[in-house]
Amino acid sequence: xxxxxxxxxNALIEVAREVDQLFDHVLAVPDDARAPLYLAMRxxxxxxxxxxxxxxxxxASQLFNVDRAAAVRVGCAIEAIxxxxxxxxxxxxxxxxxxxxxxxxxHKAFDEAIAVLAGDSLHEIAFELIVDGATHADPFVRLxxxxxxxxxxxxxxxAGGQMMDIAAETSDFDLAAVTRCQALKTGxxxxxxxxxxxxxxRLPPEGRASLRGYARDIGLAFQIADDLxxxxxxxxxAGKALRKDEGKGKATFxxxxxxxxxxxxxxxxxxxxxxxLASFGAEADLLRAIARxxxxxxx
Numbered sequence: 001x002x003x004x005x006x007x008x009x010n011a012l013i014e015v016a017r018e019v020d021q022l023f024d025h026v027l028a029v030p031d032d033a034r035a036p037l038y039l040a041m042r043x044x045x046x047x048x049x050x051x052x053x054x055x056x057x058x059x060a061s062q063l064f065n066v067d068r069a070a071a072v073r074v075g076c077a078i079e080a081i082x083x084x085x086x087x088x089x090x091x092x093x094x095x096x097x098x099x100x101x102x103x104x105x106x107h108k109a110f111d112e113a114i115a116v117l118a119g120d121s122l123h124e125i126a127f128e129l130i131v132d133g134a135t136h137a138d139p140f141v142r143l144x145x146x147x148x149x150x151x152x153x154x155x156x157x158x159a160g161g162q163m164m165d166i167a168a169e170t171s172d173f174d175l176a177a178v179t180r181c182q183a184l185k186t187g188x189x190x191x192x193x194x195x196x197x198x199x200x201x202r203l204p205p206e207g208r209a210s211l212r213g214y215a216r217d218i219g220l221a222f223q224i225a226d227d228l229x230x231x232x233x234x235x236x237x238a239g240k241a242l243r244k245d246e247g248k249g250k251a252t253f254x255x256x257x258x259x260x261x262x263x264x265x266x267x268x269x270x271x272x273x274x275x276x277l278a279s280f281g282a283e284a285d286l287l288r289a290i291a292r293x294x295x296x297x298x299x
Contacts, residue, residue, distance in 0.1 A: 064201025
């Protein structure tokens with residue numbers, strides 16, 4: 001996965017284990033006709049993926065001494081939203097992909113109807129995880145988490161960004177439009193992943209400006225890095241088809257900026273993101289490592 005520091009490598013392994021363990025519990029297969037639905041959700045949600053969103057929630061929560069189990073539950077809820085979006089994005093009516101995370105997409109491993117239901121169900125499970133009192137004793141904290149995740153997932157966030165991404169196939173997007181599209185499609189859920197740690201820590205909204213700036217910058221840096229990997233990367237390492245946007249003539253950061261300017265822009269965003277953490281000490285080292293990883297990863 002590129003140049004991983006020990007702190008980040010260990011954190012990724014631990015969070016992946018915790019997320020898989022929680023999904024394994026939540027998605028236990030029932031002994032009835034719903035079994036294929038649960039098997040499809042397990043196929044998509046357990047194993048594979050960087051688990052970057054749960055890691056961001058855990059890392060941000062560490063700044064405020066939040067109970068780790070609570071942070072993992074919220075991170076798992078965010079991951080459930082992310083996985084549902086991947087299942088639906090891979091459908092023939094959207095990106096029509098055959099591989100995801102190194103294995104067949106859900107509609108290929110099962111069928112399209114089960115894939116739709118699996119995505120729908122993971123969306124609902126996300127909110128079930130957050131609303132449960134086990135996530136946080138304070139119902140107002142849970143309510144703020146629900147509100148934030150809903151906004152980041154819907155038309156003002158990820159789904160709205162996906163609509164812009166579809167429109168980009170038939171429209172000439174300039175840099176501002178591409179930036180807006182990616183800030184919604186990819187950045188909104190990443191931004192909430194960070195803010196969720198602050199919400200769990202009961203940090204008031206007016207105190208979150210630096211974390212919001214950090215999240216905004218790494219969200220765009222990750223997307224630019226994705227564009228670079230899509231152009232230069234290896235499909236086997238990525239575990240999915242590459243260079244599809246280029247084949248469709250869709251505007252991306254890379255097509256608009258060129259390789260070198262895009263790489264320089266990503267590095268600038270990472271440096272800027274780390275700068276937002278200047279008021280924190282060693283407790284923010286994991287967040288700093290995640291930011292650097294944005295431009296150093298190979299998938």
